[in-house]
Structure formats: C-alpha cells, structure tokens
Amino acid sequence: MADIKDPENTIIITLKDGPVVIELLKDVAPKHCARMKELARNGAYDNVAFHRVIEGFMAQTGDVANGNMEADFNLRRAGTGGSDLPDLPAEFSKLPHDRGTIGAARSSNPNSANSQFFINFKDNHFLNGQYTVYGRVLSGMEHVDKIVRGEPPANPDRMISMKVASDA
Numbered sequence: 001m002a003d004i005k006d007p008e009n010t011i012i013i014t015l016k017d018g019p020v021v022i023e024l025l026k027d028v029a030p031k032h033c034a035r036m037k038e039l040a041r042n043g044a045y046d047n048v049a050f051h052r053v054i055e056g057f058m059a060q061t062g063d064v065a066n067g068n069m070e071a072d073f074n075l076r077r078a079g080t081g082g083s084d085l086p087d088l089p090a091e092f093s094k095l096p097h098d099r100g101t102i103g104a105a106r107s108s109n110p111n112s113a114n115s116q117f118f119i120n121f122k123d124n125h126f127l128n129g130q131y132t133v134y135g136r137v138l139s140g141m142e143h144v145d146k147i148v149r150g151e152p153p154a155n156p157d158r159m160i161s162m163k164v165a166s167d168a
Helices: 030-041 072-077
Strands: 010-015 018-024 052-054 058-061 101-104 117-120 133-139 161-164
Touching (some): 030 161, 117 133
Antiparallel strands (some): 010 018, 018 133, 052 058, 101 133
C-alpha cells in the first residue's frame, strides 16, 4: 500500500481484488473532498456498485441512493441519484484528467455534482476544465483496472467499503 502522508485527506476503497488508496486534493477542490469524507464516514459508499464502467475511459460509482441495491430494477436506475445532501458547485482547476485521477460525476449542469465520482482508466484530457478533479490514486490502480465493464455491468463490482485513512 502507498505511503500515506495525510491520513485525514486519504481515502481507502476496498475492492474485491484489494485496496485502492486515494489522495484527496483538498487545496484544489475542498468541497468535493469534504463531501467524499463525510459520506465515507457515514458508510454511504459501502456496497455501492460501479454502475458505468467503460473500457479505455473510466469507472463510475457513488450513487448512494440507488447503487447499493441488489435488485436489477434499482441497478438500472443507478447513476440517476446522489446523496440527501445538496449538490456541490463546480471546483474546476487546471489539473488534467490523467490516468488514476478522481473526477466528480454530474449532469449537464456543472454545479450538479453530489456523491458520484469516476476513476480515469487513462488520460482523458478532453474532460479538462469540465469536471472537477479532486483526487488521485496513489496505489491499487491495478485493482481499479479489474473492475467489471458495462453500463451497467450484468454483475457489477462494488466498493466493499470506503474509509478515511485516519479512521481506519
């Protein structure tokens, strides 16, 4: 696992293949980082499906309203919900959407990000300046690469748990 320098701003996602350590970029996108930590501490991300996973692009998850349901109907709705908390304003920066960066998923409204996020499988610079970048994978990208593909996948991988490193 990665050498964790700031446990309060580091997230550990447990996937079926192993842990993924994410550095939150609190100086770049403080509201998005605070939201992820709040939801992680509440257990909201535990058992949430990766509902949109596109080969050569990204893996999206974080629909805490619909993504932790087992029923096929609910999984088809995954990607349409967020948390009970208000949407977040965009925190765009000059940081590029490189492989392993974490971006805030949203609707066509730039200020509609809530709980959903994606992990870039490759450099996706066409997203630069349009989606908030607020974290980067420090270790475990090989586990992210093994997430089952699909929109939604027939049998989706899930975040087993998400913890703030200082709480683990």
